[in-house]
Amino acid sequence: MHQPKLHCAPFSNLSIDQLYQILQLRSKVFVVEQNCPYLDIDSQDQEAIHLWFEDKSQAITTYLRILPKTATRKNVMIGRVVVHHDFRGQGLSRTLLLEAFLWITKNLGEEPIEISAQAYLLEFYQSLGFKQTSEIYLEDNIPHLDMLKTDY
Known part of the structure; x- marks a missing residue:
């Protein structure tokens, strides 16, 4: 199996092709596959650190973003894991x-790391050290729950 290549960049260093x-x-995944019309482009990408894997053809296969804590965000957040x-x-x-x-x-x-996880992924995130910190709630009509990782 081909080892995927890791990339990490702030928004300002993404190429147009990478951003696209x-x-x-x-x-494709969050709107079409999950049949969930919502505004994915939420004005937080500009402050995020973007991590992704590319296959040997330089196609992005796996992605997430890291949002640093701010005056209004009390924890570092990982999101858009796809x-x-x-x-x-x-x-x-x-x-x-x-x-x-x-x-x-x-x-x-x-730092503590917060995620808003789709509820069906609870055990997956628990296996990575996250603990559930909220009841299940609907976000864009999909069951989610808040989780926090404090141990490294």
């Missing part, structure tokens, strides 16, 4: 999340 691929993948349909079941999202934890620790310190 990221938005296309997120739209894997292209053709690459699921290979452990890429777990590997990319582990890379995100390393990036956060190296660049932001051992």
Whole structure:
């Protein structure tokens, strides 16, 4: 199996092609595949650190974004975790999340990490050290729950 290539960049360093691929993948999965019309382009990408894997043809296969804490965001957040349909079941999202934890620790310190996870992924995120911090709620008509990782 080809080892995916890791990329990490702030918004300002994304190429037009990279940004297009990221938005296309997120739209394909979160809007079309999950049949959930919502505004994915939420004005937070500009402040995010973007991590992704590319296959040997330089197509983005797995993606997430890291949002640093701010005056209005009390924790570092990981979001928009997505894997292209053709690459699921290979452990890429777990590997990319582990890379995100390393990036956060190296660049932001051992900060608590918050996620708003789709409820069906509860056990997956628990296996990575996240703990449930809210009841299940609907976000864009999909069951979600808040989770927090404080141990490294």
